[in-house]
Amino acid sequence: MPDVRELTPDDLDDAWQLGRLAFGYDPQPPPPPATTGRTAYGAFDPAGHLVGKAVDLHDEQWWSGRVVPAADVAGVAVAAEARGTGVGRTLLTALLRGARDRGAAVSALFPTTTAPYRACGWEVTGQLRTLDLPTAGLPRQRRDPQLTVRAGTPADLPATTELYRRVACHRNGLLTRTQRRFTVTDKLPYDGLTLVEHDGHLVGYAGWNRGQGYGPDAVLTVEDILATTAAAARALVGVLASWYSVAPTLRLTLLPGDAVSTHLPLERTREHERHAWMHRPVDIVRAVPARGWPAHTRGEVTFALTDDLADWNTGTWQLTVADGHADLRRSTAEADLHLTVRGFARLYTGTATARALAETGLLHHRTPDPSALDLLAAGPTAHLIDYF
Structure with missing residues (x-):
């Protein structure tokens, strides 16, 4: 496995070259990025060569009236010769751990390909669409x-x-x-x-x-x-x-x-560009109480969660929602509802119901009806309109 550490100013030229080859950037590098509000990680092979990079943007997101600290992921690139060897997974594991250490609760990213991110617990939860309209038709x-x-x-x-x-x-x-x-x-x-x-x-x-x-x-x-x-x-x-x-x-x-x-006149739009975006929790114990919840929603549900990259999220949990707030605590009860971290992301963002998740395999249940977990999906559907 590669050695992962934060990038230093001495690594910036190699990081730019890696990103240029991955994304087809202009050969001329831009001014150095700001050193605040972001953490850049690099993966290095045994010879000390940079073979992967990823950036944690120290963002914040609105969730029903409350600000939730986020780790928005950008600039992920792996050298061609190192792809498929676990470099990306190792990088993202380190990024998640570092994001949790600094207080982040949730994460989002715009993938160029979804498969490696799904393998690391992110799930597609929306589309950022740029539309064209005939101006004369307005x-x-x-x-x-x-x-x-x-x-x-x-x-x-x-x-x-x-x-x-x-x-x-x-x-x-x-x-x-x-x-x-x-x-x-x-x-x-x-x-x-x-x-x-x-x-x-x-x-x-x-x-x-x-x-x-x-x-x-x-x-x-x-x-x-x-x-x-x-x-x-x-x-x-x-x-x-x-x-x-x-x-x-x-x-x-x-x-x-x-x-x-x-x-x-939305019926006259043509899609110019579309970017899927993905979500995952960084730390569910922070993500649940940090956000706002519908004031009229009340309930309680116990579920088990599996998260291979962020083991602090794995376990059996009791969710309680009441009066616009929610609480999540570990439970010793036996859970009939077993949720993957990708399934958690779909529910948390309001982009799926428990029944729909069961059909996708992101939720397994021993009860006839898993809809009690719809409690986690209470609130407006999540959106992103800023690309990063």
Whole structure:
């Protein structure tokens, strides 16, 4: 097995080369990454050569009104000659242990291939979809006279961050965007920022990049768009519709079921790009009580869990949910419900029911009906709209 340790500045050139070969990066390396808010791990063969790498992003996620510490995994690469020898599994085992030591509760990643991550306990729990719409097909309605629509400046970025917080905090899985890579405020991160205000308060925004040309292939790419009212969403859609003569295609990533989505002709979308994302618990004893739970949900269930990489999660557990909170304690009772860590991820993110999991083999049960474990799936379905 390789030796795994945190990468040092002296390892950065080798790490870049490994990632360049794996992902086809530009041969010219970028400036060195920030040393805070992330932990980079490297796997080294007996000769001391770097044969694998992975990065733990010290993120936080919103889960029903509460912030949950996360280990979001990025930049995983293994040298071609070392693939299939257990390097990736050894790396991810070390990453999980280090993430637990620093207090992380959950983890997410965007895989280039799912099989090795499934073997390590992550499971597909959603899709990040970028859609194309014909700009000319967007509705153009009379703007609410109580709204002000204007161009934004860098000084407005803190207000957009606060609006994002209001939209994201009561949902599940979304990043808090408080990490350093989201908090640059000295310049706009897009070509343009459109703001919608009501009585001086921000109620919607869209950050967009113009792209090149004005012919039939021209695209207006909306990098970020959110609204807190229906009127603000309609105003933003109206501004985007005004680009129809010079940007026939609108490209955007939507938060499913949000205010903007409900005012777009989604039946006319074409999928431009899709990225599956995967979830797994780092430490279930933290993950369960750290998040918010539906206030109307009450119940108790005992289950057994198996986690080959994070043995601290393995055992028999009693879950209790009441009054918007949950508790998870080890139990000596015999469990009729046996859950894999991938099954835990599907339930925790609200992307499966216990009956559905039983059909996939991610849950085994000795009772006729395993639905008592639906308690773990209480709450909104998790989403991610930021790629990492």
